[in-house]
Amino acid sequence: MNRKELAKVLRKNGYKATPQRLAIFEIILSSIEHPTAEQIYNEISKKFPSISLSTVYQVLHLLQDIGQITELKFGNQSSRFETNKTPHVNLICPICGKIEDYHSDNVVKFWSKLKNEFDFEPISQRIDVYRNCDLCKA
Numbered sequence: 439m440n441r442k443e444l445a446k447v448l449r450k451n452g453y454k455a456t457p458q459r460l461a462i463f464e465i466i467l468s469s470i471e472h473p474t475a476e477q478i479y480n481e482i483s484k485k486f487p488s489i490s491l492s493t494v495y496q497v498l499h500l501l502q503d504i505g506q507i508t509e510l511k512f513g514n515q516s517s518r519f520e521t522n523k524t525p526h527v528n529l530i531c532p533i534c535g536k537i538e539d540y541h542s543d544n545v546v547k548f549w550s551k552l553k554n555e556f557d558f559e560p561i562s563q564r565i566d567v568y569r570n571c572d573l574c575k576a
């Protein structure tokens with residue numbers, strides 16, 4: 439999924455492909471950090487200084503509604519957002535909150551095997567593994 443494809447998906451769902459919507463998607467897409475709404479807001483403000491945090495939230499909800507981003511909720515901590523929808527492991531550092539994606543064919547195989555065992559169609563999946571990151575370990 440890139441900018442052009444997202445523009446198509448937005449229009450197909452009856453939404454305008456505004457530069458702000460595309461830019462917010464691109465920030466999440468290009469980030470390896472699973473950014474929070476506040477981080478996305480800080481980043482997009484550099485390009486669109488007049489944008490408000492509530493507009494950012496609206497766009498995040500819209501992108502979720504059309505299935506292009508995933509919100510990772512963490513209780514009363516800030517949600518994190520990602521565009522990666524393939525089965526993967528989120529490696530989470532409980533100290534600094536850093537989240538890295540871990541990809542493995544084994545995860546994909548595990549997920550498709552599991553899906554075959556289910557008697558229903560899963561809506562989504564999420565695998566979180568907690569470990570202290572290299573910086574926090576040091």
Ligand SMILES: [Zn+2]
Nearest residue numbers: 531534571574
């Ligand atoms: Zn850490």
Ligand SMILES: [Zn+2]
Nearest residue numbers: 520522528539
């Ligand atoms: Zn992830």
